[in-house]
Ligand SMILES: C[S@@+](CC[C@H](N)C(=O)[O-])C[C@H]1O[C@@H](n2cnc3c(N)ncnc32)[C@H](O)[C@@H]1O
């Protein structure tokens with residue numbers, strides 16, 4: 130595990146360029162995400178526990194936008210369902226390279242195949258679980274409905290989608306309160322006001338957030354019947370959505 134501290138936005142930048150999952154970010158990513166996302170460790174841990182409950186024997190599990198493979202490693206740690214294999218996909222070569230060495234550094238019986246590919250075009254085979262842990266927010270909003278439909282179609286009956294996202298709120302008081310609490314969380318983890326504001330500017334064009342209502346509407350529109358938010362802290366949330374037992378393969 131890489132323990133480098135994130136100081137990417139610590140010094141004043143004359144121009145803040147768009148955030149990218151490049152080598153500089155990949156090198157500090159565990160530190161960055163742990164200090165930026167409240168409850169990230171819990172979310173990753175529970176993804177593994179959910180996989181143990183919902184994985185179907187001899188099926189695939191997809192970890193889409195896998196970064197360094199944290200969710201895949203948690204699934205490998207917790208899931209004892211026989212014959213499952215994990216396919217971990219990310220389109221950042223820097224992430225994929227480090228993910229491969231990261232995965233091979235930990236022992237486990239579940240095979241993990243790491244692929245460098247764009248999830249918008251990556252062909253999905255039938256699977257029992259799809260994980261998107263803070264990935265959909267980096268996909269262009271106009272592509273999200275069709276992509277979600279592809280996820281639903283790829284899932285087997287009783288299949289599980291786990292979606293974690295940062296969300297926005299239409300009520301201005303709720304929005305400003307939760308954003309402020311998140312910034313306070315980042316400050317308490319050692320980020321300065323400058324780091325917080327420069328990163329925010331870098332993410333502005335790259336990470337476009339939906340409201341929770343928009344996500345739920347999308348889950349329903351593609352066919353999910355069981356939809357449950359299982360985690361929430363400030364503007365960070367995670368849902369499970371399950372495909373019905375009767376929904377054909
Ligand atoms: C916030 S990180 C995800 C964190 C990771 N899932 C975890 O649990 O630690 C978002 C990831 O999505 C990847 N990503 C963004 N757009 C993508 C796309 N179109 N295809 C594949 N990966 C993508 C990025 O390269 C990045 O590694």
Ligand SMILES: O=C(O)C(=O)C[C@]1(C(=O)O)C=C[C@@H](O)C=C1
Nearest residue numbers: 161162165166263295328332336
């Ligand atoms: O740092 C922030 O403010 C974030 O919104 C956190 C967030 C995320 O939600 O994915 C943004 C980019 C990095 O990948 C790590 C975390």
